[in-house]
Amino acid sequence: MRFVVIYDACVLYPAPLRDLLIRLAMTDLFAARWTDQIQDEWSRSVLKNRPELSDKLPRTIELMNKAVPDVVVTGYEALIEGLTLPDPDDRHVLAAAIQSGAQLIVTFNLKDFPDSVLSGFGIEAVHPDDFVTQQFDLNEGKILAAVEKHRQSLRKPPKPVGEYLDTLAALGLVVTAERLRKFEDVL
Incomplete structure (x- = not known):
């Protein structure tokens, strides 16, 4: 089974970082995952700052989902209520990580995903800079x-x-x- 990572919404916006992370996912060094809820979250952030992009975002999401095989995680929703994180709004990300068998959550919000909680699921939160340099070291x-x-x-x-x-x-x-x-x- 391939190494699985969840991209949190905060690393999918801004666009240059999202595009780089998708390109890296296309290397097949790991299996990137996200959910429709994560897609909704980052796209809402885009629209707050750039409402003129509302017509283009559905196409961007469609292209993202096509670019990476089997990227969208489903069936995680029932796990959300049983999880505890500093920010309850982040439980869906952890639930998706558990459902998909992810080993990493790539996020800027490391404090929202404490090791004390994630380690029980065999998951680690990692900053995108650390993630990319780790991948660089591997290949x-x-x-x-x-x-x-x-x-x-x-x-x-x-x-x-x-x-x-x-x-x-x-x-x-x-x-x-x-x-x-x-x-x-x-x-």
């Missing part, structure tokens, strides 16, 4: 190829490598950006 070639494809896909406007890496750092992937700077010539 440098596949991660570099995915990052290169991601950067090359940015055409409106195109991003030079240095600017792209600055964007990753600004999104919280500081260590990842620094490690990738050593490979600027292939990105």
